[in-house]
Amino acid sequence: MAAVDLTTHPGHLARRLQQAHYLLWNTMVSEEITSPQFAVLNALVAEPGLDQRTVGERVGLDRSTIAEVISRLGRRGLLDKVRDPQDGRRFLLRLTDDGLRTHRKLTVRTARMNQVFLAPLSADEQSVFFELIQRVADAAEGLRNPTEPLAAQR
């Protein structure tokens, strides 16, 4: 009786979108390397020598999750992890040659997959798609990460 229409619930749509993407990634990009793992590789291509926490910040993963992902990438020999001699709390991360190669290979496939994934939208619609999702995600992240938490509301 009082059931709700989930197609107007952004959370439900976001989950379905991610599932669809997961599926396509598995078939078109890689069964070994996942999309979050690729994001980490990509962050380290852009900025080699980052520490774990910062990589997590770049790709949007919390401290626990980034630790797991990095440990998996390390086990596969795609990156190296060394203590920062300047700050014994940090681990500095750097891709191995294998990691670099893997990133290059997956970059190509990822581009192809994105084309297929976005094929139902025109070029204009794709821009709107990106922009709207980003606005919503950024705003929600802002709610959690209050730069100036005081006197903002009320």
Add this chain to the structure above:
Amino acid sequence: MAAVDLTTHPGHLARRLQQAHYLLWNTMVSEEITSPQFAVLNALVAEPGLDQRTVGERVGLDRSTIAEVISRLGRRGLLDKVRDPQDGRRFLLRLTDDGLRTHRKLTVRTARMNQVFLAPLSADEQSVFFELIQRVADAAEGLRNPTEPLAAQR
């Protein structure tokens, strides 16, 4: 050098969107009941007596995941699970009074949360947002679920 801009990668955006939603759900709706669990309750409000597989289809969860979610809801006494006397393979699912109450309560809070979540978009933009995401998700699901798999390509 060859790093890629993830803000134009729909998979990355979908993940960030879902994370943002997860966070907001936890603070504004419930710490006990998750969004997928609410989707299951909602499906059973709309169609009491569904079997497990069909509920999974309605909310977009595979057979394994739906089994876990339903077992958790059962443990909390929000739904009942009985063998279908007509077909001994099936379990028929039905909300308890507690389940119905919980659904009603969360429906209100979910609506409030969606307003906050979508606040950065105008009403028009919200419609576009829904429509574009749905088109992409539907198309990708169609790729996996070929109604007519033969002679389609090549």
Add this chain to the structure above:
DNA sequence: CCGAAATAGTCAGTGCCCTGAGTAATCGGC
């Protein structure tokens, strides 16, 4: 009627994602 195929559900294994609690190292004020 009977055996093969299809179907509903379970189970083990992998990976993502978060919180809360704990450890080790560094930093900052006095």
Add this chain to the structure above:
DNA sequence: GCCGATTACTCAGGGCACTGACTATTTCGG
């Protein structure tokens, strides 16, 4: 110089999501 706060990371625990292999039941063709 020392002590308390902060910071980087780890660990335990709960939940979502998928695949592949397995069991039990039903269905359908001959």
